[in-house]
Amino acid sequence: NAGVTQTPKFQVLKTGQSMTLQCAQDMNHEYMSWYRQDPGMGLRLIHYSVGAGITDQGEVPNGYNVSRSTTEDFPLRLLSAAPSQTSVYFCASRALDSLNTEAFFGQGTRLTVV
């Protein structure tokens, strides 16, 4: 059981370049979300989805787009990378179960924008 898989693990971009961070889960979870981790800031929610075809903004959505065409996949797109987007990105998934709010995280993507 792979859980939550993120690719790539590392990426260096030039300012203005675009790229997509991939996230896939094999647990049939309805909820998926993207966080970024910055020193002294903890993890901050970028975008989330409660099911295929449904997405919404989190705390820090600017500069990022998402889509959810399938239950399994939730890619995060940077349309024009900026140095402020240098961070570690984590994808998470969670089952739609009001009794258990545990979220499962991927191993992260370390992104550097130069």
Added chain:
Amino acid sequence: DQQVKQNSPSLSVQEGRISILNCDYTNSMFDYFLWYKKYPAEGPTFLISISSIKDKNEDGRFTVFLNKSAKHLSLHIVPSQPGDSAVYFCAATPEGGAQKLVFGQGTRLTINP
């Protein structure tokens, strides 16, 4: 506006002793609290949680205490082991918003032999 705060960036504890990690929150609408553990170059992993209707939850060496009137929760690890050295994040979910985890800044715990 940091709704979940971990005011101690780091904590150093001797092996075998108790580790106490603290977390404060400001939003009274949070109804579920979780602790995550994170090793370098890995994603956070779930450790223990507590519902707002409880004041204590225990799982082996880990116990989480919730004081709703003080908007404070703490994680106790007894006895502390070297493998417990990691960054610990406190997180909370608002009522009806379980997909939106709100995290604290994290506390780096170091267990010394």
